[in-house]
Amino acid sequence: EAGVTQFPSHSVIEKGQTVTLRCDPISGHDNLYWYRRVMGKEIKFLLHFVKESKQDESGMPNNRFLAERTGGTYSTLKVQPAELEDSGVYFCASSQGSGVGNIQYFGAGTRLSVL
Amino acid sequence: AQSVSQHNHHVILSEAASLELGCNYSYGGTVNLFWYVQYPGQHLQLLLKYFSGDPLVKGIKGFEAEFIKSKFSFNLRKPSVQWSDTAEYFCAGLGWDMRFGAGTRLTVKP
Numbered sequence: 001e002a003g004v005t006q007f008p009s010h011s012v013i014e015k016g017q018t019v020t021l022r023c024d025p026i027s028g029h030d031n032l033y034w035y036r037r038v039m040g041k042e043i044k045f046l047l048h049f050v051k052e053s054k055q056d057e058s059g060m061p062n063n064r065f066l067a068e069r070t071g072g073t074y075s076t077l078k079v080q081p082a083e084l085e086d087s088g089v090y091f092c093a094s095s096q097g098s099g100v101g102n103i104q105y106f107g108a109g110t111r112l113s114v115l
Numbered sequence: 116a117q118s119v120s121q122h123n124h125h126v127i128l129s130e131a132a133s134l135e136l137g138c139n140y141s142y143g144g145t146v147n148l149f150w151y152v153q154y155p156g157q158h159l160q161l162l163l164k165y166f167s168g169d170p171l172v173k174g175i176k177g178f179e180a181e182f183i184k185s186k187f188s189f190n191l192r193k194p195s196v197q198w199s200d201t202a203e204y205f206c207a208g209l210g211w212d213m214r215f216g217a218g219t220r221l222t223v224k225p
Contacts, residue, residue, distance in 0.1 A: 003158065035213075042214075042215045043205065043207075043215035043218075045212060045214075093159075100166075101166055103149075103164060104213060106151070106158050107159075108156070
């Protein structure tokens with residue numbers, strides 16, 4: 001069974017450009033999460049999808065970030081326009097259920113470098 | 116405020132040494148706690164989890180952790196580390212929302 005896959009593994013862009021990150025969850029997992037780790041800091045929650053609906057987007061830093069999950073399968077996270085402080089590693093995770101008692105399975109992350 | 120904190124940012128050990136990585140949490144409700152590991156270039160993998168029951172939980176690769184409610188701690192231990200344990204370790208969990216510690220980078224010297 002395939003795990004959570006993320007693409008690309010690394011993206012280098014200039015300030016002001018647009019980048020789209022993709023996450024394919026484990027098949028059958030309704031719950032999909034995005035997290036971000038800025039260098040040296042803790043991994044922080046961005047948002048949570050249940051199927052195609054945004055359950056919680058309280059961690060999204062600002063309106064330059066747009067996450068979608070059309071059809072409830074894969075998800076994209078677009079940053080437009082990118083700023084220097086957006087650099088970091090973006091993790092995606094998926095789980096069957098949500099909340100207490102569930103395990104989130106993580107992808108390898110996308111390292112975003114904004115120059 | 117809800118939080119998970121890890122005490123050590125970087126730990127360097129020689130092979131066969133014993134390991135203990137600290138993790139404390141701040142949360143008033145029922146907790147779920149996890150330790151994840153990220154080997155270089157790989158995804159975050161679940162080492163072990165605590166949901167309820169026996170506070171001493173055993174995970175993969177010889178790791179274990181003990182949930183001590185009175186100390187709000189969930190420290191990770193391994194009696195004898197190997198070079199292949201070199202990785203970054205994350206404590207995570209709490210209630211509905213997943214909170215992470217800042218991570219501990221472990222370097223095991225051969």
